[in-house]
Amino acid sequence: MENKFNSEKFMDLIIPNALLNVVENQGTITNINDSYSIVHIPIDKIDFCNFNGFSYSYFPTCYTLDSTVALEKIGFVKVRNNPNLSLYGAGVLVGVVDSGVNYQHKAFLFKDNTTKINSIWDQTIYNENTPVNEEFPYGTFYSREDINRALALKNPLDAVPSTDENGHGTAIAGIIVGNEDTGNEFSGVAPLSELIVVKLKQAKKVVRQFFAVSQEVTCYQKSDIMMGIKYIINVARRLNRPLVLCIAMGSSQGGDDGLDPLSYYLNDISRAPRSCVVVSGGNEGNRSRHYLGSFGKGDEFKEFEFKVGEKDKAFFMEIWMQPIQRLSFEITSPAGEKISSVYPGIRQIKKYNFIFGPTKLCINNITTEAESGDQLILLRFNNTQSGVWKIRLNNIDRTPSDFNVWLPSGELITNETFFLQSNPYLTITAPGNAFAPITIGAYDTLEGGIATFSSKGYTRKDVIKPDLTAxxxxxxxxxxxxxxxxxxxTGSAAALTTGVVALLLEWAILRGNYTGITGSEIKTFLIRGARRELNVDYPNRTWGYGQIDLFGTFEKLTL
Structure with a gap:
């Protein structure tokens, strides 16, 4: 039977369980949790431009990776050296959903050369000799025993062929739990914690086609990320051990409001006892991919420009308005060709093939997006003409309010595509804009100032993000x-913070100091203990509530 998670013949929609009775006859269903399921819809039932009545938020958006002397700065060395604390993360599970892990690296081996990885789910490997797991019906699973048997072989990859071609997942996992290596001036923050690793498969071609994302770039789809999280949660519950989950990737899709299915899932995990979620805030602070526009009272229109680089032939753009607004849309190409006004509607669609240039454009002007209730103008460009483009938004009701525009995040486009008058704020990527997880910005390890790439808050709904920096x-x-x-x-900063949380979980749960602690409470403890400059107002859009300081947290911790 064809595996629908891997098949290019199906789109993997993330549907609220409350609506399953509406779509159950349109495709097969895989449950994620109590709130959401994946419905595999045959692509011949979906018109890529009009969504076939499905909400935009149901489609699996694309995520990119958030990383490309630090330990003293987060206050963990004092905690490790304090005889009353001496924390190493023992007994704590760390979940990493990423590009995989180099399980043969000595950073992931205990002193007896056995692995500190509890299990790996490699979504990319198909093994016809492995029975199908009905709950996770794709990829291959490797237990601690499988990995240890492989490590005893001359060529471990003969038995466990899971690798990390990118290197990002190995770096993130190593920063969290890697063994101390004094010769290389390296140590993970929580070297006695154990890993649960999910290696994500690349986003389907059909998903990339839907969102106008190049087939050449590395990106992952939201549905696979959510399935990976489900796997990690299941393992932690089966073992009855505390868990910290690290998500070191992000997406600029979805309106920067924390109202998407992945955000809701992470909120639930963060509020549960014995679990915590740490998320990178994104690396969009200096990439000029956000535009903030404002209508004054009576203003009829606003115009803004963006430059498209030679290599960026396919990409998307999202324009999000406030509920009181209704905007129509016009666009002018570098050749001067203009598309006349596209007005908002429940399913307002326009397909346009430019005459003076090769560009093909699909426009959705959605008056009310299902999750947020706000107006969304979605643009999907293909075979795009390079040069400067101009967009005009017409204020139908002359209402004073703001609007936000985002280009793709990460490596989905090059740095040659950007807004000419950009705004560095509201650049926190999803799921960093989710309310409950700990969202981390990055500061310069050597100089101490904020890292130029670190995304800045707040969210479009004015939630304080980032929470902290590292x-x-x-x-x-x-x-x-x-x-x-x-x-x-910020992925590296999130990894350091994940290690800090593992130490807190060891102190709270494994040592019996606060056995019912939740991720939300851990966030509050870290905020209270953060380092703050006397001449800076907190919280703020750059630093959140300050810089992570684990020793400061213990100094201020009272139970």
């Missing part, structure tokens, strides 16, 4: 080959 530049981490590499990004 070192995020020139972080030593294990390589996906041999030795060590240096990485930068």
């Amino acid at each position: 070192p995020g530049t020139f972080i030593t981490s294990p390589s996906n080959k041999e030795g060590y590499v240096t990485v930068s990004g």
